[in-house]
Amino acid sequence: MWQRVLNWLADVGVLFVKEWRSELRTRYALNTLLLFALTTLVAVGVALGPLGTSESARTSVLPVVFWLILLFAASAGLPRAFVHEEESGTATALRLAATPSSLFVSKVIYSFTLLLGLEIVVTPLYLAMMELSIEDGGALIAALLLGGLGLAAGSTLIAAIIAQAQGRGMLFSVLAFPILMPLLLLAIALTRAAVSGDGGTTWATEILLYDATVMVAGLMLFPVVWNP
Amino acid sequence: MGLPARLPHGVGARPAVFGIITDMATEGLRQAHSRVGLTLRWLLWGLGCLVIWGAFRYAPLAADFIGQSSRILFFHVPMAWTGFVAFIVAGVWSLLYLMRGRRPEQDRAAAAAVELGLLFSILATATGAMWARIMWGTYWNWDPRETSVVLAVIFYAAYLALRSAVPDPATRARLSAVYAILGLAVAPFLFFVLPRIAGFTLHPEPVVNPQGKIEMNARMLQVLLAGSFLFTMLFFWLHRIQRRIAALGATRTGGSKSW
Numbered sequence: 001m002w003q004r005v006l007n008w009l010a011d012v013g014v015l016f017v018k019e020w021r022s023e024l025r026t027r028y029a030l031n032t033l034l035l036f037a038l039t040t041l042v043a044v045g046v047a048l049g050p051l052g053t054s055e056s057a058r059t060s061v062l063p064v065v066f067w068l069i070l071l072f073a074a075s076a077g078l079p080r081a082f083v084h085e086e087e088s089g090t091a092t093a094l095r096l097a098a099t100p101s102s103l104f105v106s107k108v109i110y111s112f113t114l115l116l117g118l119e120i121v122v123t124p125l126y127l128a129m130m131e132l133s134i135e136d137g138g139a140l141i142a143a144l145l146l147g148g149l150g151l152a153a154g155s156t157l158i159a160a161i162i163a164q165a166q167g168r169g170m171l172f173s174v175l176a177f178p179i180l181m182p183l184l185l186l187a188i189a190l191t192r193a194a195v196s197g198d199g200g201t202t203w204a205t206e207i208l209l210y211d212a213t214v215m216v217a218g219l220m221l222f223p224v225v226w227n228p
Numbered sequence: 229m230g231l232p233a234r235l236p237h238g239v240g241a242r243p244a245v246f247g248i249i250t251d252m253a254t255e256g257l258r259q260a261h262s263r264v265g266l267t268l269r270w271l272l273w274g275l276g277c278l279v280i281w282g283a284f285r286y287a288p289l290a291a292d293f294i295g296q297s298s299r300i301l302f303f304h305v306p307m308a309w310t311g312f313v314a315f316i317v318a319g320v321w322s323l324l325y326l327m328r329g330r331r332p333e334q335d336r337a338a339a340a341a342v343e344l345g346l347l348f349s350i351l352a353t354a355t356g357a358m359w360a361r362i363m364w365g366t367y368w369n370w371d372p373r374e375t376s377v378v379l380a381v382i383f384y385a386a387y388l389a390l391r392s393a394v395p396d397p398a399t400r401a402r403l404s405a406v407y408a409i410l411g412l413a414v415a416p417f418l419f420f421v422l423p424r425i426a427g428f429t430l431h432p433e434p435v436v437n438p439q440g441k442i443e444m445n446a447r448m449l450q451v452l453l454a455g456s457f458l459f460t461m462l463f464f465w466l467h468r469i470q471r472r473i474a475a476l477g478a479t480r481t482g483g484s485k486s487w
Binding site: 157161164165166167171174175177178179181182185186189206209210213214216217218221224225228 | 326379382383386389390393394395399402403405406407409410411413414417418421422425
């Protein structure tokens with residue numbers, strides 16, 4: 001029993017390292033995510049910067065814009081996760097070599113680390129550019145971690161679905177947004193709580209519930225998507 | 229053997245008399261079945277007339293509502309409810325498709341439920357918007373239930389977009405079933421979390437509210453329940469027709485109809 005769990009964890013580790021190795025060779029997702037986020041950040045900064053926008057408007061609007069930036073950056077970079085495997089013909093080898101569950105978990109962790117990297121760059125820049133002060137730092141970190149995990153889990157399953165369909169780039173946003181919408185609204189609510197400084201805990205629990213739901217659904221549904 | 233691929237009835241391996249008997253039996257069953265179906269359709273029609281009469285003549289007007297506007301309740305609520313039923317039906321058929329045999333008709337049933345769910349949700353949204361214009365002054369104000377119905381519509385449309393993007397029938401059925409079940413898994417967040425995010429609702433209290441009290445005039449409640457039953461039955465009838473149309477399309481074109 002324990003041996004099987006350890007083997008599974010080792011599989012996840014190997015696949016995770018493989019994801020990052022092939023990512024660092026092309027840096028496709030990294031470049032897309034970062035450049036997309038930075039360009040939108042500049043556009044938002046010019047339009048909604050500290051000068052010219054009232055304080056009350058900024059505390060309610062800025063968390064929304066922040067999560068929209070993250071969502072659109074994710075939907076620009078993450079859909080490639082499985083499309084890439086199908087295009088380069090490595091999907092068949094993966095189907096033979098790895099169990100679906102270990103592959104799904106490693107892809108989710110890879111997307112999660114990618115998003116965390118993005119958040120580490122974007123969040124301080126955003127807070128500094130917008131002069132947005134945070135009352136409850138823990139709530140912000142929880143929003144970034146849990147929101148990133150939910151984004152990663154949801155978009156990994158959707159990416160696996162679109163890899164077998166036509167018109168992939170367009171289809172990802174169409175399919176992912178209805179699924180990610182509750183997460184987005186919850187993450188915005190939690191970030192607003194971080195700005196205002198009260199009531200973060202309940203939102204964090206609900207995001208955690210969402211993440212758990214999508215992870216469990218993903219683990220159960222991914223084998224069906226992956227094996228034709 | 230040299231037999232033609234399609235044989236006329238009663239010709240071929242089985243004795244002719246036996247063929248005639250089975251043909252008579254199936255024909256009799258078919259006629260009895262269609263008679264039951266016809267009766268049910270007339271009953272549905274009668275109930276429909278009864279609900280319309282009840283909504284405009286039998287049920288009283290609710291207090292604090294402008295003019296006759298409260299009568300929309302008897303059509304708007306059942307439509308929203310049916311949109312919700314369609315959601316569940318699509319999810320159940322998708323689950324059945326994945327777990328019980330992967331038969332094309334199960335996939336067609338899920339797709340038909342989504343098409344009808346889209347129709348009923350749009351109808352509920354439209355009637356709700358017209359009523360909101362009268363009662364609340366605007367067509368739209370992001371009340372949590374308005375948000376959730378709009379997200380349901382987007383989800384249904386995305387499901388149909390996914391179906392039209394996959395040419396192979398088996399792959400299409402598999403992927404859309406997964407997507408429908410994922411939607412069903414996320415749906416509770418729309419229904420339970422959205423009202424808390426908005427922090428308000430303009431909608432009247434649900435008929436069966438958390439306290440378990442039914443706060444409604446008895447006549448209004450009767451018409452509302454009859455209307456909900458009517459629309460649910462209407463949904464299942466339309467669903468059956470849609471499934472038969474889809475099955476015919478599949479036999480004619482070899483299953484290439486996308487949705």
